[in-house]
Amino acid sequence: MKAARIFIAVAAAAVSASSFAGDTIKIGVPVGLSGVHSVLAPSEIQSAKLAATEINAKGGILGKKIEVVVADDGSGAVGAQKAFDSLIFDKKVDAIISSETSAARNAALPIVSRGKIPYIYATYYEGHSCNKWMYMNGWVPEQLSSAMVGYLNKTYKARKFFLIGSDYVFGRGVLKFTRDFIEKAGFEVVGDEYLPLDASDWTPIISKVRDAKPDAIISCTSAGVPNVTLGKQLKSSGLKLPYGNLALDESTAKSMGADADGVVIAGTYMTSLDTPENKKFLAAMKEQFKDKYQTPNEHSVPIYDGFYSYKAACEKAGTTDPKAVVKALGEVEITGPRGVIKMDPHNRHADLNMYLAQVQPDGSVKVVDSVMGLKPGDQCQF
Amino acid sequence: MGLVLDFATTTAILFIVTSGLMMIFGVMQIVNFAHGAILAIGGYVAFVITRVGIPSLYGCFFAFIAGFLVGALIERFVVRPLYRRPLDAILATWGLGIVIIQVIVMIFGRGVQLVESPLQGTWNILGTEYSSYRIIMIPVALCIGGVIIALLNGTRFGIKTRAVIMNENLAESLGINSGMIRFISFSIGAGLGTMAGFFITPLSSVDPYMGVAWLTNAFMLVMVSGHSFLALAGACLVFGSIQVLVSIYVNPVLGGMAISVLAAATLRIRPKGFSHD
Amino acid sequence: MTKSKISTQIPMLLCLILVVAGPFAFDTYMVNTLIKAFFFAVAAITVDLLWGYTGYLTFGQSAFFGAGAYCAGLVFTHLGFSSEYALLAGVLSVVIPGLLALFVGWLSFYHGAAPFFSCVISLVVPIVVYQLVLSGGNFTGSSSGLTGFETFDFEIESWYWIAGAIMLVAAIATDIFVKSDAGKILVAIRDNEQRCEYLGLNTYVIKTLLLGVCGALAGFAGFSYGAFSGVVAPELTGFSFGTEMIIWVALSGRGTLWGPVIGTVLITVISSYLSNSIPFVWQLILGIGFVSVIVFLPKGLLPYVIRPLSRKSSLDAPIKLEEAKIQDSSVSGHAIVMDHVTKSYGSLDVLKNITLTGDPGDLIGIIGPNGAGKTTLMRCMGDGEHRTGGSVEICGRDLGKKHPEEVVRLGLGRKFQNANIFQTLSVSECLRIARTIRERPSLVRTSKVLALPAYVLDVMKVTGIDKKLGTAAKDLSHGEQQALELSMVLALEPKVVLLDEPTAGLTLSERRSIGAIFSALAHKYRFCCLLVEHDLEFVKEIATKIVVLYHGTILMQGDVDEVVNSKLVQDIYTGTKSSARNSEAEK
Missing domain, CATH: 3.40.50.2300 (Response regulator)
Incomplete structure (x- = not known):
């Protein structure tokens, strides 16, 4: 196979x-x-x-x-x-x-x-x-976080965010930028939590989310296993919050099916x-x-x-x-x-075009918004 | 209330995962390090069964049978020659775990497989919305515990097994075929392992390495519990609750190693652990 | 040339050639891979020392390797790189893992710690270190580790020779150590830890120190690895890496030193070529190979590769026996006094109110039926923690709660029921280990002279084992093994000798000669011997005093004739249990 x-x-x-x-x-x-x-x-x-x-x-x-x-x-x-x-x-x-x-x-x-x-x-x-x-x-987060936070605020009136990530350079880096962006925009981060890359039990973090009562969750885990386990456990926890996932790709969403229903994803490429x-x-x-x-x-x-x-x-x-x-x-x-x-x-x-999409109950992905030609911000100087 | 449910469900899941390991360690004083891989087999059984379209209720029996057969093969060809070398048995079963995982990789690929949870959504327990599948784990754990205790205390096999646990030489001289008892216990232990793998899949993903994360904690819990299943349940409750508390109030990473560290400390202070004899 | 020399020199020469010629023969990639392999080999040496030689199965050496690597990564990342900081990091990478290892040793090894328990602790250590690294956030770089720090700016060839030199020095130093008189103690601990304790060796201190040194060495290897690769990642500290080291050692041959060195290098090189193209198959092959070796060839592959190369020959230069000067041996007063000694398991009393004394020159026969508590009595004399009540004095000093290795230093020697020796060591090595508390063995040399007290030489001469100094103990006949154990016990120069059924399984003539030895020990050399025996006739001939033990109590003690002719003893030995019980009631 x-x-x-x-x-x-x-x-x-x-x-x-x-x-x-x-x-x-x-x-x-x-x-x-x-x-x-x-x-x-x-x-x-x-x-x-x-x-x-x-x-x-x-x-x-x-x-x-x-x-x-x-x-x-x-x-x-x-x-x-x-x-x-x-x-x-x-x-x-x-x-x-x-x-x-x-x-x-x-x-x-x-x-x-x-x-x-x-x-x-x-x-x-x-x-x-x-x-x-x-x-x-x-x-890079300059391009993505702005698109995602803007969309969650526009669509769901979200002002209080809870950030969840895998504990490594990418997860921490993106969420740190997201946090700064949220605070600069005048919104609030009510919590941010990280689990090691190989962790699969998100129960303690979900309990914290429940206590913190955010308007929306933004996650940035490593692609693959952590994305799947977090999605499943969030789904089965009964928390019905708008959920933006910065690292979920279409094929994983497809295989997760109903477990990913409603998740907002963002990216530069969608098959549709x-x-x-x-x-x-x-x-x-x-x-x-x-x-x-x-x-x-x-x-x-x-x-x-x-x-x-x-x-x-x-x-x-x-x-x-x-x-x-x-x-x-x-x-x-x-x-x-x-x-x-x-x-x-x-x-x-x-410079990249960013697309926002929402996962449908059957796991397919529907583009719901797009932002063209987003600048990466100052990254390197050569 | 959420916390109490966290305690109860974590305990239940830990017990489900460790019972198979306990069965083997209790009877043979051998630690089956292939347990992680055996959990993974259970996960893949769940995966295959949902693909084929068999209702997942029956799945756990298939999982048990698959594990039982794999366990029988392992016992016969790898573990049996190593009864007198328990440390080598650890190594051999660990190596076997690697082999099983690689075979899984070759058949199913490296990727994560997804299994629909048979029970979606949440239940309202005294005002707290809580994952229904996690709650279901409590009666499942009680059932497994009940069946094992009934098996050990109420059947001929159980009596013979306990005789072998207490004094193998004496049991042999009374005409009990201790080799057979070991063979059956190992197979049952492996069967319980795959069944546990089957039950934990809806909570996590199915991938070849899914069991490895559980292995050390399960191993430490069994070490602390000696050879009593009641002690194991107690250890799961105490250490599982501490894990939940540390994860929530201190740091999830520290929570992850709470079981191992506390169990090691317990063993240093009380080498017999939780078992009272 | 001798066998042991060939089996070391060929692999050593191979390593030397590899290290010297490497950069001229290989491309950059291979050189790169080999440098890492050399550092791994150093870590594998420590695993081999701990597991192969000493029998302590450890999954934890990766924790020390990783800790050393993080010393490099953390210092260079957060403080910067300079020769001072490099020195600091180097020192830290030895000290921190070393201390950590000592702590782990303290946790793992204590009186009565099961080998299983130590193994379990070694499993927890890398998990804890791994999780600590993960939870270190930006300080440790968490899952991503530390990269991009400045490090030594050597050419790759220089790195190669440095790494090779580190590996060779570590391997040769270890080789010298394990062949030395002191190094044999490690094998003795692996073969028979209990016997070591009853020879006065504090095995848990030895193991803790050894782990400390091995931790420091692995830490230094980790430091070098981190400094070379410029990447320090959590997987270097993890449990999987720890098991990988075990796989290297197991496949190539535990307890052979050069096996793991060559094995580690070979496996690392092969996997660097194969794991990129066929990672799963390669893992599968390793896994299957590992399981088969553990099940079918527990010694690993090297011995089978080397064997055809080595000619059959006699052992190294013969050991010369010499008479050792004995320290002042006079004991004033009683040699052993037991006062109301009790041993009970819960409500079950195995020994009740045992009171007896032994003097120099006494040969006390302790008789009684099976289950009377004879062996328990011996254990209560040899191990201060065993009894539950009463007191014991040996040569006028209180036994207290002393462990066997301390009791031995009070002047007690215990010979067990089964020949309790070091199976894989030679007769002379067994005896030299028995002399450890009298004569500190060298850490680097193998002594050609073995000095033993005159009475030990006597025993050896009478039993003929003085002709078999080079024979491995497991190849001796049953009687010779008994004689060897007796010689080892006597080599301690004890004042009190406990002999638990020393004649079991011996032929009649062997029994006669050993009886004569016991008599001589008691009467000529003024030992106080306590002899547990079933055979009343044998005891009758040589004992000066007899103690009759029955159901945990002393039924009777006194002169040989008195006891042997008593109705009580006749009943026990010829009659039924009920009659004995009656007489107990009458009494």
């Missing part, structure tokens, strides 16, 4: 990795095959492979085929070090495009600096991570986006992966975009030389399923 799919992907990657290096451009895609991100890994690998297939079908980059090299980062710092070491120094990849945990990214940055290759971090995160080899094309690029992307996904198709999401689509940004940058630079490509990455603009993606050469982040 799922594992078999990963095996095929991995085996294919392993086989192609052994082919002669000179003719191909290798792009490393470290993903969390194990650990908390393992739920997302299959969709991330599919995005990468689709992008590679499409690009290769049109002649590759600068006449060279690209190949995807997948590595397991164990969803954590120690695993990420192994994965990046292996990709950069053993597999000798030309660039890395990944959607990983913040812990993994932070641990990997020193290795990227040593390896001196372009690195596109292709997912949302807590912001303010800077490295001269790195670009970001996902959202009505644009020609998105329709073409979804059709190609279904065509290539058929019954193994995974719902694209906030982690996988930016990887797809990342491949095209890298292609554009190489073509603009006329070489795959890392320095030249990094410079060019800040100059190129592509249009992908999420719309126009242009990463800033100095700030290293991108």
Whole structure:
């Protein structure tokens, strides 16, 4: 089933990795095959492979085929070090495009600096991570929190918020920003609580929510298991509060079904986006992966975009030389399923369209609001 | 009232999760470290059964049978050669846990599976809205406890088992096949484990590592309780309540390790733990 | 060359070549992986010392490794990096895990602590440290750990040689220690902790100190790892990492030292190549391998790899026996006095009001039917905590609540019913451990001379075990094992010797020669011997005094003839229980 799919992907990657290096451009895609991100890994690998297939079908980059090299980062710092070491120094990849945990990214940055290759971090995160080899094309809290808090206030008249997070860089970072934003807007945070990444029993926190009587809950847990357990336990606790989840993706919502009913999610990508690029992307996904198709999401689509940004940058630079490509990455603009993606050469982040959606009783997601071209705020200075 | 319900339901869930481990430890003085993986098997049984469309009420029997069979295999091929080496048995069962988890990964994938809770919504208990599924865990725990006590005290198997617990050599010389008793107890213990996994799935997600988080707490509770199921219930109540209190009033992280630390401290002061003999 | 030398030198040479030549032979990735593997190997050495050699199964070494790593991470993140701060972090990474380990040792090891209990504590330690790190918020970086701190700016080759040197030094130092006379004590504790206590060794202090040192060493390895990788994450402190270390040690061979070193390096390297491409299969293979090794090859793989390489040969250079000078042995007054000693379990009295005295030169036979309380009586003499009432004096000093290892120092030696020896140690090693309280063993050297009191040499000569100094104790015949245990007890130079059925299972001729030895001990060397025996004939021949124990009370004590000819004893030994009970009533 799922594992078999990963095996095929991995085996294919392993086989192609052994082919002669000179003719191909290798792009490393470290993903969390194990650990908390393992739920997302299959969709991330599919995005990468689709992008590679499409690009290769049109002649590759600068006449060279690209190949995807997948590595397991164990969803954590120690695993990420192994994965990046292996990709950069053993597999000798030309660039890395990944959607990983913040812990993994932070641990990997020193290795990227040593390896001196372009690195596109292709997912949302807590912001303010800077490295001269790195670009970001996902959202940061500046873009997301404002959209979510604004929506909950507009729709539910929420003024008192309770924040729940997983205790790690991303959870704390996003919620800290959310808290500041709420307070600046003149609303109130009546409580914020964190559980470790691997915790699955939210009972004590739900009891606190009950006592604090907020108007709305905003959560920012790690994607995957914590999202599911928190959603289920909130549902079964009988608390009927508006609930905005900053880290819930569509496919998880779909599998949670009724357990996620009514949850408000936000993001730069929803499968129901009505644009020609998105329709073409979804059709190609279904065509290539058929019954193994995974719902694209906030982690996988930016990887797809990342491949095209890298292609554009190489073509603009006329070489795959890392320095030249990094410079060019800040100059190129592509249009992908999420719309126009242009990463800033100095700030290293991108202006993005944010969509708000609500989970329906059957687990499907309905877009209820959108904000176009949100700025990432000051992140980096290069 | 919310707090009292937190106490009661936490105790019940802990008891459900630990009873299988206790069954094995009580009879054989061997700690089954594959218990975490066995819980996970229960979760996947729940997953498969809801997919196939069997009403989840019957699911717990399937879970028990699956666990019983797995337990029988483990006992026969791994645990039996290690009776004289209890520390190695810990290691071997831990290794086995890794193997079982990897096999689950290969069949079902790494991802989280979701199982519909058979009982949605909340009940109003004396003015407090409380998750109905958690409340249901209380009678379930009482049932499991009742059945085990009836089994141990009211049947021939129970009498033989208690004889083996008290004095294995004597029991053997009285013609009791202690190997058989161990075999059956281990299988029942594993069956109880999968059943527990089945019951906790609606509260959490089903993933290959779902049981590991429960393992150490369950292990410590069993250590403290010696070999009495009543002591185990007491330990679950006391330590479970402390866990709830610490989690709510101090810090959920400290709450998570409250059971382990307190149980270790209890053992240091009273090596026999909660059991009175 | 001898067997033990070959089995060490080949792996040691392999490691040396690997460490020296590594950077010339491998690419950056491999070098990188090996550096980490070397630090892991140091941690694995500590697991092997504690578990493989001493028999203490620990899941907790990751806690100390992680604590050391966090010392580096926290100091460099919050204070900054400079040579002073690096030194500070280095010192902290030894001191903090060391102290933590001593504390854990205090928790885990005490008189009567079950090995199971210690194992349980070792399980809790990494969980607690892990949770503390998680709850540390921004200070510890919580689940994400600490990254991006400045650290030593060495070239990767330098790191490689530094890491390799640390590993080699740790491994060679440990190798020297475990082969030394003192190092054998670890194996003795693993083989038979009770016997160690009754040889006057304070095993729980030894284990606590050992854990302290191992904690400090693991902490330093963790510090080096953290400083090298620039990443300190909670999983380094966790329970899974602790079990991973056990897997390394178990697969390659517990108690072989170089096995775990090579095993750790190999497994880390293989998994760095395989776990990226086939993480699940690799885990599955490791898991299956681990279970099979535990069940079928508890010694691990190394011994099977090494065996074909080593020629069969005799053991190391022969040990020379010497006569030891005995300290002043005269005892004034009674050697042992028991006054109204009682032992009860709840309402059940096993011993009631036992009062007896023994003098130097006495050979007191204690007889009575099964369940009379003879072994309990011996235990009450050997362990101050055992009795529930009354008092015992040994050589004029009160027994109080003293533990066996302290009682031994009062001048008591106890020989158990079954030959209670160290199965895997050789005869000379067993005897040297018995001499520990008289002669402090070296931490680094293996002595070629074994000095023993004259009467021990006598016993060995009579029983022939002086010819088998190099033989492992488990390979001796039953009679020889009994003789070895007796020799070990006597090597303590005790004043009071407790002998619990020393002739059980011996042949008639063995029995005769051992009887002669006992007589000589009492009469020639002025020991006070207390001999528990079933065989009345045997006791009759050698004892100077006989005590008859029945249902926990002394029925009768006195001269041999007096007791042997009494109707009471005749009844017990020939008649039924009821007649004995009658005579008790008459009395």
